[in-house]
């Protein structure tokens with residue numbers, strides 16, 4: 001199978017089988033850019049309602065650039081990887097100020113925007129501006145390592161580079177956007193991680209893995225390192241006079257930056273969880289508290305570690321809470337909690353607190 005035949009077969013298949021998505025067929029580079037940022041680390045079905053809501057809140061790059069970061073994070077709440085939202089917001093200002101409100105058309109310019117890496121740069125410039133830049137994501141890696149019969153570890157930069165080079169040779173210069181989307185669609189619908197549907201694959205004629213019966217072992221990915229697990233204690237301080245609850249705004253440069261949370265931190269060895277909460281609140285807020293009752297505990301997994309979070313009601317004994325390790329602290333009523341963007345685990349706590357009232 002020649003490269004030309006590969007591209008033709010793939011594009012023909014895509015014309016007949018592409019799925020409907022709210023951003024498919026979209027000509028506005030701004031919306032294409034938003035969709036590509038959302039689709040990083042996120043499935044299509046999960047991203048779709050967020051995309052629709054985001055576009056209704058911020059229909060143009062100008063609307064996004066002039067919005068408040070808190071509004072953007074609120075629209076992103078629950079989608080995870082919040083640096084994407086912060087970077088997108090910062091990049092929208094850059095587009096307005098440095099590019100006259102137009103999403104840059106070339107790879108070398110768009111990649112200068114915050115949060116835009118090689119994948120997004122290739123995806124946006126090919127789909128929005130017809131530039132022949134090949135995307136390489138997990139789907140493309142799976143399709144091409146199988147097609148070429150590459151048995152090397154796909155975690156290695158060398159393997160990824162090999163796949164990138166081959167994808168760049170294959171891409172159809174006339175239809176680069178469709179070609180890229182077709183590759184990803186093929187990976188997600190036909191060349192699936194297990195039981196690929198080789199009988200219905202448009203590039204089966206040239207595929208090494210199917211010929212050699214190696215679709216079970218290609219792609220090879222070396223085992224991931226075990227994620228560390230942390231026990232976290234957080235405090236819910238209720239103010240006696242008005243029952244308001246204290247929340248803190250995480251520093252912008254930290255993980256989950258710009259989101260609100262209940263203050264707390266990691267349990268140390270030989271410490272009871274109540275002691276963790278009391279110590280953490282002293283360190284973070286400069287107050288003495290008594291942790292007196294557990295609200296709930298829950299487990300959550302992030303990309304590089306997992307946690308069990310224990311949330312405790314606390315009584316304020318002395319001191320006035322100060323944002324020693326956060327941007328700001330605020331007393332809010334239970335009803336107001338829903339207005340603030342929280343990361344997922346904290347969001348569960350806010351819902352529990354709201355139910356109780």
Ligand code: SF4
Pocket residue numbers: 143146147190191192196197198201202203204207208209210215
């Ligand atoms: S023939 Fe099978 S293994 Fe090869 S690319 Fe197609 S679906 Fe994947």
